[in-house]
Amino acid sequence: MVPLRLFSAASQTLLEGLAQWTLSAQASLRPHRLPPQQASPRLLSVDCTDHARHQEPPGKKPLSEKKLKRYFVDHRRVLVRGGNGGSGMSCFHSEPRKEFGGPDGGDGGNGGHVILRGTSTNVLALPPADQHVKSLSSVLSQYQGFSGEDGGRKNCFGRSGAVLYIRVPVGTLVKEGSEVVADLSLPGQEYIAALGGAGGKGNRFFLANDNRAPVTCTPGQPGQERILHLELKTMAHAGMVGFPNAGKSSLLRAISNARPAVASYPFTTLNPHVGIVHYEGHQQVAVADIPGIIRGAHQDRGLGLSFLRHIERCHLLLFVVDLSLPEPWTQVEDLKYELEKYEEGLSERPHVVVANKIDLPQARARLPQLQAHLGQVIALSAVTGENLEQLLLHLKVLHDAYVEAELEQGRQPLRW
Numbered sequence: 057m058v059p060l061r062l063f064s065a066a067s068q069t070l071l072e073g074l075a076q077w078t079l080s081a082q083a084s085l086r087p088h089r090l091p092p093q094q095a096s097p098r099l100l101s102v103d104c105t106d107h108a109r110h111q112e113p114p115g116k117k118p119l120s121e122k123k124l125k126r127y128f129v130d131h132r133r134v135l136v137r138g139g140n141g142g143s144g145m146s147c148f149h150s151e152p153r154k155e156f157g158g159p160d161g162g163d164g165g166n167g168g169h170v171i172l173r174g175t176s177t178n179v180l181a182l183p184p185a186d187q188h189v190k191s192l193s194s195v196l197s198q199y200q201g202f203s204g205e206d207g208g209r210k211n212c213f214g215r216s217g218a219v220l221y222i223r224v225p226v227g228t229l230v231k232e233g234s235e236v237v238a239d240l241s242l243p244g245q246e247y248i249a250a251l252g253g254a255g256g257k258g259n260r261f262f263l264a265n266d267n268r269a270p271v272t273c274t275p276g277q278p279g280q281e282r283i284l285h286l287e288l289k290t291m292a293h294a295g296m297v298g299f300p301n302a303g304k305s306s307l308l309r310a311i312s313n314a315r316p317a318v319a320s321y322p323f324t325t326l327n328p329h330v331g332i333v334h335y336e337g338h339q340q341v342a343v344a345d346i347p348g349i350i351r352g353a354h355q356d357r358g359l360g361l362s363f364l365r366h367i368e369r370c371h372l373l374l375f376v377v378d379l380s381l382p383e384p385w386t387q388v389e390d391l392k393y394e395l396e397k398y399e400e401g402l403s404e405r406p407h408v409v410v411a412n413k414i415d416l417p418q419a420r421a422r423l424p425q426l427q428a429h430l431g432q433v434i435a436l437s438a439v440t441g442e443n444l445e446q447l448l449l450h451l452k453v454l455h456d457a458y459v460e461a462e463l464e465q466g467r468q469p470l471r472w
């Protein structure tokens with residue numbers, strides 16, 4: 057039995073639809089479980105010569121490639137400087153009727169570190185005070201850590217500078233030059249990007265038997281300075297791959313807590329969104345809606361390589377097809393072609409073909425043709441909720457197989 061529980065904060069209509077659907081899902085899921093071979097990798101033949109047949113649907117004029125790449129922020133060059141250490145103080149204790157007291161200059165405080173912290177895109181998994189971070193767009197080009205305070209009189213030590221946290225999405229790779237120095241692949245994981253400078257010593261520190269009145273004090277050290285390159289590779293169990301307007305965002309909204317924008321023009325989604333599908337027993341599957349692929353993506357057309365990079369870390373793939381378009385199977389062929397051109401074997405990952413928009417009459421009429429070409433597909437409607445439970449069942453079967461395989465290999469499966 058694969059019981060499902062779906063959390064959604066969508067509109068009333070959607071909630072009602074989902075409630076009905078959940079009930080029917082529970083009833084229909086109980087008696088049957090998919091045979092294991094359906095969850096195993098399946099590579100359909102890819103006709104590479106004929107991969108250019110997919111027509112993007114008419115709609116709002118797409119953004120130019122230059123603009124697309126500018127909006128899609130999945131890498132950043134950042135200059136980070138740790139906070140400077142505060143300087144030590146040189147002074148002497150003064151007492152009434154005494155000409156000369158002992159040295160009492162305090163040490164300066166240490167400069168604060170600058171720390172990169174992997175922050176979940178899953179809003180529900182975070183403490184209320186934290187915010188979810190979806191892309192690197194909010195990361196600035198420079199960060200200066202907080203300086204420590206100078207030491208004071210009467211042995212007062214300067215306060216150390218606070219740590220400066222830079223929140224980056226989970227899945228951010230940190231590179232220095234060409235070397236990968238950190239991979240923030242878990243929520244809460246941290247990397248010290250720049251160390252704060254040490255505080256200077258006050259003259260009290262230099263007091264010794266042979267030096268009863270030291271005047272020496274040292275300045276604080278400057279913070280570490282580094283140039284880092286941040287590169288985002290979305291971390292999710294499953295990645296939704298499909299041409300613009302196929303309905304990926306609508307599908308993610310229907311099955312998870314994520315709220316990506318939905319509109320009838322291509323490239324509504326410019327950054328990957330991760331939604332969490334909740335199953336009973338606290339099992340969670342992270343699904344990423346990755347911006348639409350277009351033909352020639354492997355040659356960096358459209359969102360191109362930036363987009364393909366995000367698929368690399370998804371263990372499962374959902375090929376989302378717009379069933380209302382003619383010859384819908386060519387979409388899968390084209391998608392696989394692009395994936396294979398980018399990285400050999402990428403399209404062979406465990407996957408499922410999702411034929412969306414079954415609520416439209418012309419789409420329903422095309423389903424037999426699609427099945428004849430591709431075998432098993434899951435035909436559903438992200439808008440009406442029809443057949444969503446079949447997708448969720450499949451997703452769970454694929455996810456369970458992934459977890460099992462990871463544990464068998466002695467690796468920790470990705471947790472959300």
Ligand SMILES: Nc1nc2c(ncn2[C@@H]2O[C@H](COP(=O)(O)OP(=O)(O)OP(=O)(O)O)[C@@H](O)[C@H]2O)c(=O)[nH]1
Binds near residue numbers: 305320348
């Ligand atoms: N009739 C019908 N329309 C749908 C369905 N799913 C999505 N749509 C519509 O298709 C259009 C595109 O949907 P999106 O979810 O934005 O598509 P997308 O694949 O995320 O698009 P990009 O952001 O360009 O990658 C919207 O107008 C949706 O309302 C469906 O199941 N049935």
